Amino acid sequence: MPLKLSLKPGEKFVLNGAVVQNGDRRGVLVLQNKASVLREKDIMQPEEVTSPARHVYFPVMLMYLDEAATPKAYDDFVLRLSEFMSAIRNPDVLADCVTISKHVLAREYYKALMGARKLVEYEDQRLGNAAGLQSGGDAD
Structure with a gap:
């Protein structure tokens, strides 16, 4: 079952250990297979x-x-x-x-x-x- 992430402009998230940042517009990312994804708001330093x-x-x-x-x-x-x-x-x-x-x-x-x-x-x-x-x- 795909995972759909709606991203705010500039929002960061971690995808399988890589830090990824959305561009300057809202975006949608659809992951077709299992992956470790964590939004910036859930990441603790x-x-x-x-x-x-x-x-x-x-x-x-x-x-x-x-x-x-x-x-x-x-x-x-x-x-x-x-x-x-x-x-x-x-x-x-x-x-x-x-x-x-x-x-x-x-x-x-x-x-x-x-x-x-x-x-x-x-x-x-x-x-x-x-x-x-x-x-x-x-x-x-």
């Missing part, structure tokens, strides 16, 4: 990893974007998810953590990433942070 939920999100993002990074990123993910889960008492959030872990084990990294996004949003809401990851997901 290392300096943005400043909270426990972001420490979960970041290694999942690395696994999704770069299979070669998976062994080290997986170890970091396990450590950070365990730490996060030990600090959380909300049963719904804990269930989300289990689901994220299952997706990672199944190598369904995009699904795991969108679950990790929910952790960041939960954390931002609890801490009153206005700046978080933008909502939405458009790939996979």
Whole structure:
């Protein structure tokens, strides 16, 4: 099933590890086969990893974007998810953590990433942070 991306002028995204930028007009990109695609708004830079939920999100993002990074990123993910889960008492959030872990084990990294996004949003809401990851997901 093809994936259709509607791109804003100048919008960047990562496609199988390559950073691609749309031109000066709106554009549409149709991917005919499976590929790792992540929009600019979903890409977290290392300096943005400043909270426990972001420490979960970041290694999942690395696994999704770069299979070669998976062994080290997986170890970091396990450590950070365990730490996060030990600090959380909300049963719904804990269930989300289990689901994220299952997706990672199944190598369904995009699904795991969108679950990790929910952790960041939960954390931002609890801490009153206005700046978080933008909502939405458009790939996979």
